[in-house]
Amino acid sequence: MAEEMQNELEAKTYNIGDVVEGKVAKVEDKRALIDFGSKIDGILPIGEISNVHIEKVSDALSEGDEVTVKIIKEDDEDVILSKRGVDNERALDDLEKKLESGDVFEVEVADVVKGGLVADVGMRAFIPASLVERHYVEDFSDYKGRTLRVKVVELDREKNKVILSQKAVLEAEADQEKQQRLESLEVGQVLEGTVQRLTSFGAFVDIGGVDGLVHISELSWTRVEEPSEVVKEGDQVKVKVLKVDTDAEKVSLSLKATEESPFEKAAKEIKVNDVVKGTVRRLVSFGAFVEIQPGVEGLVHISEIANRHIGTPGEVLEEGQEVEAKVLDVKPEEQRISLSIRQLLEDEENANVEEYKQDDQGMGITLGDMIGDQLKKLKK
Known part of the structure; x- marks a missing residue:
């Protein structure tokens, strides 16, 4: 029998390893019979039909279907065919190009298997769980039947191994969108964003696919020790674009720049020659900085601290001391206010002198009158 079958194969010039075209003649539970031009139908076992698991042949083939198969084996009575082997070779060629x-x-x-997903791309391809999404996925049970957009990231012909990744596609698209977003940003723009995370040096804010950094010095006009004093993760905030570096993919943002600065506010309320109260915050060699409103400090130059010569501000003032001063100049664009304690003291002295003069005139008594009265008494 084997000899007759071999003669028939040789007559048709079919050999082990040949790839032939055939038609499904019959579908059984675990195999299909294939008419490929020989007097004997070839047998296509269920395990040689697909690269992924199927429960029965009818899940993949129907009678009359045309198939391309490879002759992989012959025994005493049968010719064994493989559709999977042909699909594998064709798929490998195509996947190498991809x-x-x-x-x-x-x-x-x-199929969903331990560690990831399986796809039929003419051969069995594996998508590891870590390469499915950009984010962590705990349960893949609802992924079966889904269509994914993927790239080939690994291929080994010898091991018949193909690794696909959807994550690589999503990340490439995200990078492209990020670059486009970066190129669309302009210094000075005011945007809405979401606080993503806090660090010791500031807060990262998502402004539409791009994370920009609000440095701790740009969170508030007042001194901030920790970013959490001003914002928390998830907060919706308004920020101003300070700098964009498309090459380094870095964006510098400011939260405080979207708000009226304390100096701008102070400029509306404080005028030259006003007398203000404040607290000495810092002593430096050239003067003292006095906080006159939250976030607003004025400088009292050393020459304006006292109505006498002093060597250092510390001779007269100390940090934390409450003082009054006269406003000499207000420049909000330079965030500078000049103050004088000396002029305020002089104004008070002058006011006292004027008050004394007025009191003196009101009594109608002069120094000459007082001396004349004394002389008259002496003569008597």
Whole structure:
């Protein structure tokens, strides 16, 4: 019998390893019979039909379907065929090209297995769990039957191994969107954003696919020790673009720049020659900084601290001391207010002198009158 079958194969010039075209003649539970031009129908076992698991042959084939198969074995009575082997070779050729070109293509998830997903791309391809999404996925049970856009990231012909990644596609698209977003940003823009995370040096804010940094010095006009004093993760905030570096993909933002500065507010309320109260915050060699409103400090130059010569501000003032001063100049654009304690003291002295003069005139008594009265008494 084997000899007759071999003669028939030789008559048709079929050999082990030949790839032939055939038609499904019959579908059984675990195999299909294939008419490929020989007097004997070839047997296509269920395990040689697909690269992914199927429960029965009818899940993949129907009578009359045309198939391309490879002759892989012969025994005493049968010729064994493989559709999977042909699909594998064709798929490997195609996938190698896709790997080289970086092409993105669609696959349907055939099965969910331990560690990831399986897709039939003409051969069995594996998508590891870590390469499915950009975020962590705990349960993949609802991924079966989904269509994913993937790239080939690894291929080994010898091991018949193909690794696909949807994550690589999503990250490439996200990078492209990020670059486009960066290029659309302009210094001075005011945007809405969401606080993503806090660090010791500031807060990162998502402004539409791009995370920008609000440095701790740009969170508030007042001194901030920790970013959490001003914002928390998830907060919706308004920020101003200070700097954009598209090459380094860095964006500098400011929260305080969207608000009226304390100096701008102070300029509306404080005028030259006003007398203000404040607290000495810092002593420096050239003077003292006095906080006259939250976030607003004025400088009392050393020459304006006292109505006498002093060597250092510390001779007269100390940090934390409450003082009054006269406003000499207000420049909000330079965030500078000049103050004088000396002029206020002089104004008070002058006012006292004027008050004394007025009192003196009101009594109608002069120094001459007082001396004349004394002389008259002496003569008597």
